[in-house]
Structure formats: C-alpha cells, structure tokens
Amino acid sequence: MKKRIGVLLSGRGSNFEALADSIAAGRISNAEIALVLSNREAAVGIERAKARGLVTKVIPSKGLEREVYDRQVVAALNEAKVDLICLAGYMRLLSPYFVAAFPQKILNIHPSLLPSFPGLEAQKQALDYGVKFAGCTVHFVDENLDAGPIILQSIVPVEDADTEETLSARILKEEHKIYTEAVKIVLEGNFNISGRRVVRS
Amino acid sequence: MKKRIGVLLSGRGSNFEALADSIAAGRISNAEIALVLSNREAAVGIERAKARGLVTKVIPSKGLEREVYDRQVVAALNEAKVDLICLAGYMRLLSPYFVAAFPQKILNIHPSLLPSFPGLEAQKQALDYGVKFAGCTVHFVDENLDAGPIILQSIVPVEDADTEETLSARILKEEHKIYTEAVKIVLEGNFNISGRRVVRS
Numbered sequence: 001m002k003k004r005i006g007v008l009l010s011g012r013g014s015n016f017e018a019l020a021d022s023i024a025a026g027r028i029s030n031a032e033i034a035l036v037l038s039n040r041e042a043a044v045g046i047e048r049a050k051a052r053g054l055v056t057k058v059i060p061s062k063g064l065e066r067e068v069y070d071r072q073v074v075a076a077l078n079e080a081k082v083d084l085i086c087l088a089g090y091m092r093l094l095s096p097y098f099v100a101a102f103p104q105k106i107l108n109i110h111p112s113l114l115p116s117f118p119g120l121e122a123q124k125q126a127l128d129y130g131v132k133f134a135g136c137t138v139h140f141v142d143e144n145l146d147a148g149p150i151i152l153q154s155i156v157p158v159e160d161a162d163t164e165e166t167l168s169a170r171i172l173k174e175e176h177k178i179y180t181e182a183v184k185i186v187l188e189g190n191f192n193i194s195g196r197r198v199v200r201s
Numbered sequence: 202m203k204k205r206i207g208v209l210l211s212g213r214g215s216n217f218e219a220l221a222d223s224i225a226a227g228r229i230s231n232a233e234i235a236l237v238l239s240n241r242e243a244a245v246g247i248e249r250a251k252a253r254g255l256v257t258k259v260i261p262s263k264g265l266e267r268e269v270y271d272r273q274v275v276a277a278l279n280e281a282k283v284d285l286i287c288l289a290g291y292m293r294l295l296s297p298y299f300v301a302a303f304p305q306k307i308l309n310i311h312p313s314l315l316p317s318f319p320g321l322e323a324q325k326q327a328l329d330y331g332v333k334f335a336g337c338t339v340h341f342v343d344e345n346l347d348a349g350p351i352i353l354q355s356i357v358p359v360e361d362a363d364t365e366e367t368l369s370a371r372i373l374k375e376e377h378k379i380y381t382e383a384v385k386i387v388l389e390g391n392f393n394i395s396g397r398r399v400v401r402s
Contacts, residue, residue: 113314113317113332113334114317114332115317115318115330115332116314116315116316116317117316127398128396128397128398129316129351129397130350130351130396130397130398130399131314131315131316131351131354132351132353132354133314133336133354133356135334149331150330150331150332150333152333153332153333153334155334155356160398160400160401195329195331196329196330196331197328197329197331197361198331199361200361
C-alpha cells in the first residue's frame with residue numbers, strides 16, 4: 001500500500017511540485033499524492049496539480065472562522081485517507097482541532113533558519129537583519145506560526161551582493177531537497193521526538 | 202603605531218585568551234591588548250591577563266547605576282587610548298552613553314546564530330529548541346542584548362547525541378576563529394554598514 005500524501009497550498013506551490021517530482025522520480029518510494037487542496041480558487045498550484053492528473057479540491061476559506069473552516073479541510077483529508085499532510089505555501093494558521101486530528105503527521109517548510117525570521121518575507125527579513133547565513137527548515141506543524149519540532153534544516157551563505165531574489169532562489173533549491181528528505185524520514189518513521197528535539201532512531 | 206584593543210570580561214574570558222593568542226601568533230598583525238578590564242574582582246580572566254603581562258583593571262559594578270558605572274569604564278578605556286573594544290563574556294548591557302562613546306568600535310561574540318537564542322545559555326536554548334545547526338556571531342554592540350550589525354557568523358551541526366557540553370565545545374572552536382577574523386576586518390576598516398548589513402568594501 002502506498003503512503004498517501006495530502007498537500008495544502010494557497011499559491012503556486014513550488015514545494016508541492018518539488019515533492020511531486022521527487023515521487024515521480026522514485027526519490028520518495030512507495031508514496032503518492034492523494035489530494036492537493038487549496039483555500040484559494042485562484043491558486044496556480046491547483047492548475048499545476050490538475051495538469052499532473054492529481055486529485056484536487058478547492059475549499060474557499062474566505063469569511064469562515066478558523067475551526068469551522070478547518071473541520072471541512074480535515075474531513076476532506078480523512079475522506080482522501082491521507083497518511084501525511086504537507087503544507088506548501090499554505091497561508092493559514094491551523095486550529096488546535098486540525099493539529100490534534102493528525103498528530104506528528106503535518107509538515108511545513110519555511111525559508112529561514114527557524115526560530116529566526118518566522119512569518120512572511122523571511123528571506124527579506126534575513127537580508128535586512130544582516131545575517132551571514134540563511135536557510136530553510138522543515139518542521140512539524142502546531143497551532144503557532146512556523147513553530148513545532150524541527151525535522152531538517154539546510155544552510156546557505158548570504159553574499160554581500162545578494163538581493164531578496166538571489167537569496168530566495170538559493171534557499172529555494174535547498175527547500176526542494178530537504179522537504180523530500182524530511183517526508184522520507186517521517187513516512188519511514190525512523191525518528192523520535194524528545195522534548196522538541198527530533199532525533200533519528 | 203599598533204592598534205590598541207581593550208577587552209572587557211566578567212569571567213574566564215576564553216575569547217580574550219583566543220584573541221591574545223592570535224595577536225601573539227601574528228594572526229592579527231599590528232595590534233596589541235592595551236587593557237583588560239573586568240567588572241568583577243574574582244574574574245579568572247584578570248588573573249590570566251596578569252600572567253600574560255597585560256595591563257588589567259577591575260572596576261566593580263555592583264550597586265552602581267548603569268551609566269554611572271559606564272562613565273568610569275569609558276574613562277578607563279579612553280585613558281588607555283583604545284581603538285577597539287572587544288567584549289569577552291562581559292555580563293552587562295552597555296548604556297547608550299557607552300555605545301555613543303565608541304561608535305562602530307565595540308564588538309561582542311555570542312554563541313548562537315543570532316537573532317536566534319540571544320541571552321544566557323544560548324547553546325542550551327538551541328539544543329532545547331531542536332535546531333539542526335547552531336553557531337556563533339560576532340557583532341557590533343548597541344544598547345540592546347546581543348543585537349547590533351553582524352560582522353561574521355560561523356555554523357556547526359547539532360548532532361543527535363549532543364549535550365550542552367559537546368555542542369558548546371564545538372561552537373567555542375568557531376568562536377575563537379571568527380572573533381580573530383572579525384577583529385582583523387574591523388581594524389583594517391574594510392567594511393561598510395548599510396542598514397544593518399555589514400558588507401566588505
């Protein structure tokens with residue numbers, strides 16, 4: 001039985017495409033994307049998922065209270081029988097209800113070395129702060145913004161000549177690599193969580 | 202004329218000894234340690250400085266208001282005609298008066314990848330948070346805790362088996378390297394500060 005991945009996105013979903021490519025190329029064996037779900041009608045990622053022949057669903061979030069909305073999403077994910085949920089540019093905080101429904105089964109990727117620079121425009125935050133190294137983080141999702149135990153991180157240097165665009169592009173390459181790696185680790189179950197530390201078992 | 206460095210410390214001052222070693226070995230050319238100053242009588246670093254034949258001074262801070270104390274320290278540093286001030290485990294925030302007296306002339310090293318984990322026990326904070334990479338940061342000092350523009354950072358991996366001791370030891374090696382490097386950069390003046398970004402010129 002293949003492990004079933006649900007992807008949540010709100011925009012272009014570049015990390016969704018990287019995961020889909022990794023599965024297609026056999027870098028994540030024995031897995032499939034069972035559902036690509038967006039809270040926005042206009043998400044480019046939904047079009048790209050359709051073009052790949054994947055099952056898609058749009059559940060508009062506008063105007064709904066967080067948990068009311070999340071109950072619809074959780075129902076759709078349960079209906080699709082997903083084993084793992086990957087956020088890929090999903091621009092919503094999850095309710096405690098959502099988080100509790102899939103313990104240690106929801107991943108997110110963020111383009112910074114958390115806990116530095118959570119939230120929007122992380123790469124610009126890093127540049128403006130003047131750090132010498134930036135990077136990205138795959139973490140389990142809880143109800144807080146860009147929090148939750150860290151599975152993998154990757155580092156890139158910040159160059160003196162960097163702009164938000166050049167730095168973002170350097171980080172994005174690493175995002176695509178470590179999201180695939182992290183999905184493998186979690187699907188294989190070869191880890192323990194001690195406090196906040198995710199260690200390989 | 203050799204550039205004159207003032208070192209401020211409160212404890213053992215491992216980074217002071219690394220700087221003194223670097224100067225002795227010629228890794229920082231044309232510089233000397235003009236004064237080692239502590240706010241604590243019992244600082245081991247003062248004994249070590251004396252053993253190296255360096256000029257030392259203890260100005261006890263206990264019970265004094267921040268700026269009242271800092272005026273004494275600034276006077277001592279001016280009397281010693283220092284060109285650069287290096288904090289090495291100096292357990293005090295500097296007053297705006299102190300910072301304004303030596304613009305872009307005060308450096309600190311902190312054992313984390315700032316802005317993550319400022320303050321005490323940075324290595325333990327990093328371990329407890331579960332980051333996969335840790336490191337250290339040399340930065341210009343302002344009146345805030347472990348803030349100010351970053352000159353250099355260095356990265357080390359966090360291993361699953363790490364304790365606070367093993368991680369701290371790995372970071373400390375990097376501290377000694379980049380503090381020397383940062384002092385060279387600042388003494389040579391080959392940098393510009395744009396916003397918070399310190400870039401090489």
